Amino acid sequence: MTTVSSDLLNAMNGTSGSTSNSSSLNDNSADAIQNRFLTLLIAQMKNQDPNNPMDNSQLTSQMAQLSTVSGISQLNGTLSTLLGNLSSSQTLQTANLIGHSILAPGDSIQLTPSTETDADGNEVTKHQAVFGVQLDSPASSVIVTIKDAAGKVVRTMDLGTQAAGTLPIIWDGTMDDGDATAADGKYSFTVSASNNGVPVNASALSFGTVSSVTMGADGATLNVSNIGQIKASDIVQIL
Numbered sequence: 001m002t003t004v005s006s007d008l009l010n011a012m013n014g015t016s017g018s019t020s021n022s023s024s025l026n027d028n029s030a031d032a033i034q035n036r037f038l039t040l041l042i043a044q045m046k047n048q049d050p051n052n053p054m055d056n057s058q059l060t061s062q063m064a065q066l067s068t069v070s071g072i073s074q075l076n077g078t079l080s081t082l083l084g085n086l087s088s089s090q091t092l093q094t095a096n097l098i099g100h101s102i103l104a105p106g107d108s109i110q111l112t113p114s115t116e117t118d119a120d121g122n123e124v125t126k127h128q129a130v131f132g133v134q135l136d137s138p139a140s141s142v143i144v145t146i147k148d149a150a151g152k153v154v155r156t157m158d159l160g161t162q163a164a165g166t167l168p169i170i171w172d173g174t175m176d177d178g179d180a181t182a183a184d185g186k187y188s189f190t191v192s193a194s195n196n197g198v199p200v201n202a203s204a205l206s207f208g209t210v211s212s213v214t215m216g217a218d219g220a221t222l223n224v225s226n227i228g229q230i231k232a233s234d235i236v237q238i239l
Helices: 004-014 019-024 030-046 056-095
Strands: 102-104 110-116 124-135 141-147 153-158 167-169 183-193 199-200 200-216 218-222 227-232
Touching: 030 056, 102 124, 124 141, 124 183, 141 167, 153 167, 183 200
Parallel strands: none
Antiparallel strands: 102 200, 110 124, 110 183, 124 167, 124 200, 141 153, 141 183, 183 199, 200 218, 218 227
16 A cells, blocks of 8 residues: 655645745645646655556646646736726726716706807807707607706706607706796706607716716726716717
8 A cells, every 4th residue: 555655745735844835825826836736746756656656647637737727827817917908998098088078877957157249249148058868769759847956847848759869958048938047057857758659768868077087996987067976888978
């Protein structure tokens, strides 16, 4: 019967009385795995039964297993590098959105004033709010209802027939009575759509400008005026 030496037991258990071997046992790098495998293989060959030596097929099988483990470890390292490069690329692409206006899911509207010069050279103050609607399919009727902070309806817009897709909308602040302009500030809106009486899925889109980009563990986050923090994947349209 073959006598198992302390060298073989140490190689199999990863303990040789030294702290370094104990710590290396937790090292799962390709080099560490190869070193542990070769140490075990040499110990096996040194302590094999001379009358029943290790079969060549067994040796080949173990070497193949080593190659597989090493290949997987190298593949994981390559994938980690690729993911790091992809993350850096996405960060640079996202940073290019700073200063651009976008439409993203949301129901807020910001009515703001702007000064223009008319044909006579006079300065005229106008009011404008941009938002949008996303339709999953064509609709024969699209109704947008705008409300103030107190929830009171200030304007109902009948957009009529619209094709499927993203529809940017501009509100000039005109109220339903037609004689007054809504005060500048924040409003909210809802949208309902149907096609010949059949409901159509419609989503509200808020308008905002990308002011900055924040990097985190989950990737890049866009800081957008009037909307807040969103992911780049939340953007429906860049204006």
